[in-house]
Amino acid sequence: MINPEYYPLVRMVIFLVAMMAFVGLNALVLVYAERKIAGHVQRRPGPFHVGWHGLLQPLADAGKLMAKQLLTPWSSDKLLFWAAPLLSFLPVILLFLPIPFGETLYGLNVNLGVVLILAFSGLNVLALCLAGWASNNKYGLLGAARAVAQSVAYEIPLLISVLTVALMSGSLDLHAITVQQGAWPWQWYGVLNPLAFFIYFISILGETNRAPFDLPEGESELTAGFHTEYSGMGFGMFFLSEYANMVVVCCVASILFLGGYQGPIESGWWWFLLKVYALLFIIIWMRWTFPRVRFDQLLNINWRWLTPLALLNLVGTVIVLRLAG
């Protein structure tokens, strides 16, 4: 029997391949969930006729996307134009590496897992920026400018709230943070420090460009924002990476604040997936409830509320931790 602990490279490769499959499958599930939830919130059935209750609809859509012609606008920067979707999608797979799905179910046991995720998730902003710039299209450029301003702004409260948890646990290792929290909800950092969880949750909506903060692709004013010029799988890549990013931030949320794979009765990957998909459900639910905010409102929420609150929370946590010894 080969012990995978001795072959970290083999383990990583297997894990990355599995994660690619997971990302693809997960996109299908989330597209279906998104449309079904949207339908039921508006009291319509959503996709219904392709397969049983529309189950095959996402597959049909994926087939359509793949079969479509890839158009390159004549005035675009060809190299950057096609580099952008790849740059958006490829780092996402990497983000799954340090995430412990279960006790032994992880790709890479690295003691700076949080930093790795935060560092590589920043590449997505660059990809959106490149996509908007290379399209040579005013909608694309405006969308990209918005994406950059928004992501940079929301990175700050996000980082501070993650830092708060890091201070509480004294570690940046996702596995260690998980283990430090118990199986029961009152032992989770999200319950011990709800403000940090709240700030983190709002920030990830801004980071992943989800409604009500989906200004980079605001249809009413920007057509489709940064991916206006992309057809077929060019758009599909952005789409995949958006959903994969959502999963990553929800994974991190469930590890930092909800005890990761630990849960009552029997800990395991099922608790982890349950928490992740519960968070994803809330994000989708929010999308179909709240209207899109205006851009000045978006930045005001961040700079006037979230960032000061996150800083105060950090200081408060430090004081409490110091007093508690």
Next chain:
Amino acid sequence: MTSIKNALAGLWSLVVGMGITGKYFTAPLVTVFYPRQEAENIETYRGHVELVGKEDEAGVPLCIACGQCARQCPSQCITVSAKVAPADPAESKDGKPAKPKRLKTPGVFQLDYNLCSLCGQCVQVCPVDSLRYSNNVYFAVFTRQETNIDLLERLERQAKEGK
């Protein structure tokens, strides 16, 4: 202080909003899967006007061919003319041929639905209540000419089908 209060009120309104969509999420669907199901309130639909038949003779309209509906119609989409009985030679006087007789029943009753705006003035003005809205939901034609509906023929057909 007020801004904090406003922020909290705003946050609460978000929660209320989530509650409303959550309630709708679990509520039953209102969609009717059309080809397999039909809406249950078709009788409340007000489609193009149609003639009302007599109680004892369903194929013959109550209409007295007065033509008030045609005069009242703002779109001039109704054409009515009385049925004319052939002249009776027995009624001829002084060698003049007898005039054909206008009967109090329509010989022609055409509705050009293409022009109709469904205002309902013909229904209101009819002295014998011989017009009403049909609930013909599935009215669809291939040519513009087919929107010119022969209401007499429609009434006869309905009488035959025992409606």
